[in-house]
Amino acid sequence: MAEETAPAHPVRALGKPLAATISVVASLIGLIVLAWAILFVTKGRFLKGPFERIVSSQTERQVKVGGDFQLYFAPFNVKFLAEDISVTNPAWAKGRFFEARKVDSVISTWSLITGNRRINWLSLDGAHLDLAWDEKHRRNTWTLGNPDKKGEPLDLPLIRAARAAGTEIRYSDPAMALMAAIGLEPVEASQSKFSTAIRFEGRGLARGTRFTVSGGLLTPNATAGGGENKLELHIRGANTVADVTGTLPGATEIEGANLHVDVRGGNLADLFSVLGVAVPDTRSYRMRSALTKRGPEWRFTGMKGRFGASDLSGKFTIENRQPRLMITAALDTRVLDIVDAGPFIGYNPNRLAAQGAITTVNGAPRVLPDAPLRAEALKNFDARVDWHVRAVRAPGLPSISDITLGLALDDRLLTLSPLNFALSRGRISSDIVINARDPRVLTDYDIRLSPTPMGTLLAGFGVAEAGTSGTIKARAQLKGTGDTVHDSLSTANGRIAFIIPKGSLWTRNVQLSELDIGVFIQKMFEKKLKEPVQINCGLIAFTVRNGIGAADPILIDTAGNVVAGRGGFSFKNESLDLAIEADSKKFSLFSGQSPVGIGGWFAAPRINPISGELVARAGIGLGIGALVSPIGAIISFVDVGDAKAADCGPVLAGASAHRQRDTKGRPRDDVGKGTTAKSESGKQSKGERREQRKKFLGIF
Structure with missing residues (x-):
């Protein structure tokens, strides 16, 4: 039987699909070419x-x-x-x-x-x-x-x-x-x-x-x-001239541009107002920086320039975002002139340079800044700013340096924290919050002074640094309403306290404490103490209610006297109405420890060491002398030396008047609360004067 052979597998025609694909592609190309030809x-x-x-x-x-x-x-x-x-x-x-x-x-x-x-x-x-x-x-x-x-x-x-x-x-x-x-x-x-x-x-x-x-x-x-294309741009407006030069990647392409800006004018606030951004006023300025754009951000880097008599360098970014612009900045100043610093708390710099901070309202001098916060403009932007100032040029004032400012603005909530600076070998630390979300504008102040040598802090007021070992520390916590510094303090509530630990104080001028008649004459003519005043402890504190500060307490314990004060001040009209009295711990034949009056205004205080009580004592002494004998005239000036030394614990804790004690634990009856008796106009009625005499003088 012949061997059967297996049927051969059909051979697939591989050329047919390839030919079909080529045909389709060729047809498409032909159609494209035809379309191109027809269009052309x-x-x-x-x-x-x-x-x-x-x-x-x-x-x-x-x-x-x-x-x-x-x-x-x-x-x-x-x-x-x-x-x-x-x-x-x-x-x-x-x-x-x-x-x-x-x-x-x-x-x-x-x-x-x-x-x-x-x-x-x-x-x-x-x-x-x-x-x-x-x-x-x-x-x-x-x-x-x-x-x-x-x-x-x-x-x-x-x-x-x-x-x-x-x-x-x-x-x-x-x-x-x-x-x-x-x-x-x-x-x-x-x-x-x-x-x-x-x-x-x-x-x-x-x-x-x-x-x-x-x-x-x-x-x-x-x-x-x-x-790259070279760009030249010149802008003039808002009392400002700006020149922009550099290169663009393309005629309409800003992204990644390499530009340089030179801007100058009379007031930086005018320039930023065009963006709806509120910044403090300045004197004439000129700034140069590099400029580029990255996404929604305009970045100004390598900035250098001056405003007024101060320098400024650093970088800042303006981000175009919704619903508000975002401004971030890192700034540095080597020397800030005190005049240029004024606008940051509400002073006009040009007026400050020309006439100082003092103005006149209703015939009375005013020193608290009254420039309104631009609350409406705060709706337009948020901000994060860090600014460091190495030194402040302020002739005649205590040394100020190393300012660190952190500013954050979030939907009209403005926070200045930290706001710190060195002051005469001490340091001020501040946290200030201004809430402009509320139409009334609410301000919360917390300002702290670390222990600072009195000799350097008060050198401009006649205190000798050599021989003065005392220090001062302080804290002010206030909350007020208003869109200016003056208005917010005029409605403020809170407390202000200056604490003086143990130390010595030596002054070159007439001393206002320990006013024994003989010592007073000596100081008035010699104008220098032979020995420093030895301070055991001291507290100068005020409770503030609705802008009125009342002594709570004023109490300074020295080696020879207890100094106490009553009265107060007003942020509303910036008036002072205080009486300071020194009570001797020792017997003194000639005593003039009547209240020393401190009146006038913040901007122009008046000191009256010969108070009404001392005049009254002199009158009574003369009357007794005429009717009885010359010996009787001396009786009016005898101090038996019964002043009660202060317990320094409550004093150093900054406690209020009702918590103050003497060294035997007894409540003190020589310190209390007072208030300024002046009205808004600064004038006193007869009733106010009578009440003031009862509070301050306490004659016999």
């Missing part, structure tokens, strides 16, 4: 109607081309030309978004695929572009599609080369109170090469302040070739 020959003019319908539908705007229309590949990039073209604005905006007599452009095909939107060539004749936000800064004209869609940031395509003639760009933002119109000067080009720079100039209005802008792209041919 016809210039795509037949697409005018479909273009208007499709683009109008996609943008939800009416798009109209009144003249010639071309859309084709030349040879690989897209050629687009339209005459008498217009695009309407959304219904909420007036006018047209864009219109031009002629638009001629070459668009990168690859950029359309990748979404990079690069225009290699753009020519505009008689063009007008309207960029506008609505009143709530929610919608804008350049965000196409749904007219109620939230507005997107302006993102211009990259334009490599351009020609403009009779072209104007308008921008408006009612919420930012900003309007501007920029015109491009006619620029001619030949074979994608510019014959001159692209110049522009314009004008605008920013928060009621007019400004002008001019400049140009100085090397447009470099831009056309893909290189």
Whole structure:
């Protein structure tokens, strides 16, 4: 039997699918070439109607081309030309978004695929572009599609080369109170090469302040070739002149720009007011810095300059975010002039330089700053600022240096923490919170003085540093309402306390404590003590209610006397009304320990060591002398020396008057609360004067 052979497997025709694929690809290429040829020959003019319908539908705007229309590949990039073209604005905006007599452009095909939107060539004749936000800064004209869609940031395509003639760009933002119109000067080009720079100039209005802008792209041919373009920009307005120079990656490309800014003017506050940002007033200034843009941030780095007689360096960033701008800064000052520091607490620097801090209100001198907080502007921005000042130039005042300021603003809540500085070998530490979310503006002060040598702190007031070993520490905790320092303190409640531990005090001038008649005469004529006053402990404290500070207590225990005070002061009219009295611990034949009056105003205090009580004692003594004998006249000035030494525990703890004790634990009856008796006008009624005599003098 013949051997059977297995049937052969059918051989698959591999060439057939490959041939089919090649045929399909060839057909597609043929169609593309055909389409390209048709478009190239016809210039795509037949697409005018479909273009208007499709683009109008996609943008939800009416798009109209009144003249010639071309859309084709030349040879690989897209050629687009339209005459008498217009695009309407959304219904909420007036006018047209864009219109031009002629638009001629070459668009990168690859950029359309990748979404990079690069225009290699753009020519505009008689063009007008309207960029506008609505009143709530929610919608804008350049965000196409749904007219109620939230507005997107302006993102211009990259334009490599351009020609403009009779072209104007308008921008408006009612919420930012900003309007501007920029015109491009006619620029001619030949074979994608510019014959001159692209110049522009314009004008605008920013928060009621007019400004002008001019400049140009100085090397447009470099831009056309893909290189960097030199920019020159000059801005004038708000009493400010700013020059911006540097390079841009592209004619419409700011991201990553390498720019330099030189800005100068009479007041930095005028410049920032254009942004709706509140900063303290300054004297004339000039600042230079590098500038670049990264995403929503404008970064100013390497900043150096001066304001008034002070220097300033560092960096800061303005971030364009919603709902408020964000400003961050790290600043450094080598020497801050005291006049330039005034505006940070509410003084006008030019007035401060000309006449000092003192003004006159109703015939009385005032020293507390009264410049209002710009609470309305705080709605527009948040901030984080760190500022370090190495030294303060302040002739005649205690040495101030090493200021550290941390400022945080969060939706109108302003926090100054820390606000610390060195003061005459001591240190002030502060935390201040200003709440402008409340229309009344609430301020919380917490200011602390670390133990500081009295000799250096009070050197300008006649205290000799040699021979003075005493120190002072203090704390003020106050809460008040008002948009100025004066107003917030005029309504404040809280406590102020100065604590003096054991030490010595030596003065070059007339001493106001221990006023024995013989010692007083000695000090008045010799003007220098032979020995320092030995202080056991001391407390000068005030309880403040509704802007009125009452002594609570004033108590200083020295080796020979107990000094006590009553009365107070007023933040409302800045008046002083105090009586200080020294009671001897030892027998004194000639005693003048009547109250020493301290009156007047914060800005002009008056000291009266010959008080009404001393005059009364002298009168009584003379009367007794005339009626009885000369010996009787001496009786009025005898001090039996029964002053009770103070328990220093409550004194050093800063305790209030009712907690003060003598060394035997008994409550003190020589300290108590007082109040200024002056009214808002600074005048006293008869009843007030009578009550004041009862409180302060306590004659016999």
